[in-house]
Amino acid sequence: MGALQSLHGRPEYLDLAEKTGFSFEQIRVLHERFKQLSHNEETLRRSHFNEIPDLACNPIRAQIIEAFFDRRNYHQNGEGTVEEIGFEEFLVVMSHFRPPSLHMTEEQRENVRREKLRFVFNMHDTDNDGTITLEEYRHVVEELLSRSGALEKETAKSIADAAMLEVASISMGHMEPDEFYEGITFEHFLKLLDGFEIESRMNIRFLNMDTSTLCK
Amino acid sequence: MSCEKNRTSISLPEPRQGDAVDLSVHRGTLLTSRSTGGAVGRTSVNFVPQVGLPCGPLPPFPLLRVVLQEVPRTWTEVSQGSKGVEREREMEDFWTGALWALKIWLYLIVCLIMFPAMFGFSLGISETYMTILFKTLEWATVKIQKANTEERTLNASTSNSLIQRGGGSMEKEFEELRLTRPKPPVGGDFTLSDSFYFTRRGIESIIEDEVTQRFTSEELVSWNLLTRTNNDFQYISLRLTLVYGLGIFVRYCILAPLRITLACIGLSWLVIGTSTVGLLPNSRIKSWLSEWVHVMCYRICARGLSATIHYHNRENKPQKGGICVANHTSPIDIVILCNDGCYAMVGQIHGGLMGVIQRAMVRSCPHVWFERAEMKDRHLVTNRLKDHVNDKRKLPILIFPEGTCVNNTSVMMFKKGSFEIGATIYPVAIKYDPKFGDAFWNSSKYSMVSYLLRMMTSWALVCNVWYLPAMYQQAGEDAVQFANRVKSAIAHQGGLVDLQWDGGLKRAKVKEAFKEQQQKKYSSMVVGDDSSSSNSD
Numbered sequence: 001m002g003a004l005q006s007l008h009g010r011p012e013y014l015d016l017a018e019k020t021g022f023s024f025e026q027i028r029v030l031h032e033r034f035k036q037l038s039h040n041e042e043t044l045r046r047s048h049f050n051e052i053p054d055l056a057c058n059p060i061r062a063q064i065i066e067a068f069f070d071r072r073n074y075h076q077n078g079e080g081t082v083e084e085i086g087f088e089e090f091l092v093v094m095s096h097f098r099p100p101s102l103h104m105t106e107e108q109r110e111n112v113r114r115e116k117l118r119f120v121f122n123m124h125d126t127d128n129d130g131t132i133t134l135e136e137y138r139h140v141v142e143e144l145l146s147r148s149g150a151l152e153k154e155t156a157k158s159i160a161d162a163a164m165l166e167v168a169s170i171s172m173g174h175m176e177p178d179e180f181y182e183g184i185t186f187e188h189f190l191k192l193l194d195g196f197e198i199e200s201r202m203n204i205r206f207l208n209m210d211t212s213t214l215c216k
Numbered sequence: 217m218s219c220e221k222n223r224t225s226i227s228l229p230e231p232r233q234g235d236a237v238d239l240s241v242h243r244g245t246l247l248t249s250r251s252t253g254g255a256v257g258r259t260s261v262n263f264v265p266q267v268g269l270p271c272g273p274l275p276p277f278p279l280l281r282v283v284l285q286e287v288p289r290t291w292t293e294v295s296q297g298s299k300g301v302e303r304e305r306e307m308e309d310f311w312t313g314a315l316w317a318l319k320i321w322l323y324l325i326v327c328l329i330m331f332p333a334m335f336g337f338s339l340g341i342s343e344t345y346m347t348i349l350f351k352t353l354e355w356a357t358v359k360i361q362k363a364n365t366e367e368r369t370l371n372a373s374t375s376n377s378l379i380q381r382g383g384g385s386m387e388k389e390f391e392e393l394r395l396t397r398p399k400p401p402v403g404g405d406f407t408l409s410d411s412f413y414f415t416r417r418g419i420e421s422i423i424e425d426e427v428t429q430r431f432t433s434e435e436l437v438s439w440n441l442l443t444r445t446n447n448d449f450q451y452i453s454l455r456l457t458l459v460y461g462l463g464i465f466v467r468y469c470i471l472a473p474l475r476i477t478l479a480c481i482g483l484s485w486l487v488i489g490t491s492t493v494g495l496l497p498n499s500r501i502k503s504w505l506s507e508w509v510h511v512m513c514y515r516i517c518a519r520g521l522s523a524t525i526h527y528h529n530r531e532n533k534p535q536k537g538g539i540c541v542a543n544h545t546s547p548i549d550i551v552i553l554c555n556d557g558c559y560a561m562v563g564q565i566h567g568g569l570m571g572v573i574q575r576a577m578v579r580s581c582p583h584v585w586f587e588r589a590e591m592k593d594r595h596l597v598t599n600r601l602k603d604h605v606n607d608k609r610k611l612p613i614l615i616f617p618e619g620t621c622v623n624n625t626s627v628m629m630f631k632k633g634s635f636e637i638g639a640t641i642y643p644v645a646i647k648y649d650p651k652f653g654d655a656f657w658n659s660s661k662y663s664m665v666s667y668l669l670r671m672m673t674s675w676a677l678v679c680n681v682w683y684l685p686a687m688y689q690q691a692g693e694d695a696v697q698f699a700n701r702v703k704s705a706i707a708h709q710g711g712l713v714d715l716q717w718d719g720g721l722k723r724a725k726v727k728e729a730f731k732e733q734q735q736k737k738y739s740s741m742v743v744g745d746d747s748s749s750s751n752s753d
Contacts, residue, residue, distance in 0.1 A: 036428060037428070051428075053425065053428075054421035055421040055425070055723050058417060060411055061418060199414070202415070204423065
């Protein structure tokens with residue numbers, strides 16, 4: 001059917017559409033949202049994210065926000081963090097949550113899945129060393145469980161330890177008594193979540209706009 | 217000071233030989249001629265006559281007339297042109313003409329708009345205007361839609377949402393998450409995959425959250441020929457552009473000055489009228505007169521905004537001794553509601569023009585104004601409101617419980633203060649039609665003055681007001697539940713979304729207690745159904 005949507009004078013969307021796979025309509029909508037969040041400035045900062053009330057109730061908001069500023073998610077093999085992002089980076093991070101299109105080969109599907117899992121992995125591996133250590137894991141558990149005192153520190157710690165043990169047993173098989181488990185590497189992570197239906201858990205469906213993906 | 221406008225004479229030096237002198241003192245203008253190599257020209261010289269200012273305080277219109285007669289005089293004196301007399305006569309004619317036009321203009325306004333407004337009947341002019349406007353906008357919409365048929369424009373669905381939210385509650389989703397994971401032999405019921413749920417929810421909030429979008433103007437389905445609502449203007453047809461250009465001219469050059477004049481007249485009449493009524497001793501006549509004055513001024517102001525208001529269910533109008541609550545979109549809500557009845561206002565005393573108006577109003581009938589410091593003391597506020605309400609002769613109080621302006625697509629949390637007083641509550645729903653002009657005041661973006669100017673340069677203001685039946689606090693219901701009940705009724709009637717969020721989030725952050733609710737819920741899920749995890753080592 002061809003490209004039947006007029007661009008309304010926005011040629012830069014063409015670039016972004018190719019890079020991220022969003023349709024023009026979706027990019028336009030997300031651009032509106034970007035402008036709304038950044039109060040019409042060119043770049044977004046962490047403080048802008050902190051103003052969203054819905055997000056403030058989310059226990060792992062810190063990691064989610066960090067994910068936007070993490071260079072590893074920009075598909076450019078970068079490292080480290082930035083202080084502010086433009087619309088392009090915003091869109092690239094959002095594209096991790098794009099629903100998979102209907103016509104995809106098995107290999108493409110596998111790539112998409114890997115990408116999404118990489119995103120989540122990066123979110124938890126805060127010191128960027130390629131593994132999720134026990135410390136980082138404990139941190140995640142503490143964030144997710146209440147810090148207000150409904151759960152004691154000991155309980156949270158023990159839950160984290162138990163979960164870590166489970167991971168170790170799945171990935172390493174049998175361990176010697178004095179062997180120390182370094183941390184979850186990305187490969188272990190993949191193995192852990194093998195068979196897990198991530199496609200349905202980690203995507204955002206846009207209303208009224210999916211029809212455009214059908215006309216390819 | 218001399219009150220005379222005389223022609224004054226001056227004496228000139230003796231003309232030198234060779235100069236042809238032609239003197240005439242015409243209304244203070246000194247004309248002289250100078251010989252320049254034989255040719256005789258005429259030049260006029262700078263000369264400012266001794267014109268006395270009018271003495272004593274005069275009523276506005278004659279003063280205007282006098283001022284406007286002096287302007288052309290000084291103007292012609294200051295100008296330096298040749299052919300002075302003819303030019304001067306032209307200018308004079310021009311200014312007389314302008315003055316005459318202004319007189320006609322003012323008389324027209326008074327007769328056609330003010331008097332009907334004051335006495336509450338209508339000549340049908342605004343109805344005709346609205347019909348024309350409506351037809352024009354419809355035509356424009358059809359034109360734009362025709363041009364966009366092959367495009368899939370985003371349908372402004374009634375839900376106003378962008379993305380499909382995950383249907384289930386937290387519990388249901390977690391059940392699903394855990395189905396696909398092998399149950400661990402021992403220990404905590406937690407894995408990294410749990411964080412998927414929260415990640416997705418977080419990203420959903422980033423794309424679209426219920427609160428931030430309530431503080432920007434509502435998006436229109438189709439363009440209504442105002443520049444400010446157009447996001448990307450496409451050239452569609454010549455006719456449309458012409459209509460748009462004509463619209464700009466009409467709005468800025470004809471409608472805006474008219475409206476500003478009316479607004480000024482309305483406000484000054486309010487101050488003068490209420491102060492005058494305030495001089496009378498307390499009696500029934502005084503309250504009747506003060507009501508009349510108030511309603512008159514608000515009617516003039518409403519005409520000043522080209523407001524068309526439809527009142528529904530007027531049998532439920534608020535009575536004396538009750539509290540009227542309404543959803544808040546802009547300061548104009550007050551004008552809208554007071555067009556149909558008299559209310560006592562509640563608020564903080566401001567300085568400046570607002571303060572003058574407030575002090576004048578309180579002279580004729582009792583309003584409840586607080587000093588800034590008093591507003592903090594909740595008991596004081598509640599007590600004063602109680603006293604006012606218990607006096608059955610006093611007018612019903614008008615309160616906007618949201619506490620801030622919201623963009624008229626939703627109703628936010630009602631503050632419980634006004635519901636604790638124990639009086640009868642009369643809910644009122646106000647809904648503006650965004651096609652004709654956006655009434656929402658985004659106080660962080662526009663100041664009050666620029667907001668009013670924007671209002672005066674939109675097409676018109678069309679709104680619907682529904683009076684809802686009175687509500688009482690029921691036994692066993694606390695103030696918060698009562699407030700929510702009233703809020704739902706208003707939202708339902710006005711076709712607005714009923715939100716639990718606090719309007720104060722426009723400026724402040726979410727309260728800590730609210731944040732922790734989510735965490736507590738999750739932690740009870742993880743810990744609650746696995747008792748062995750409490751045995752730590």
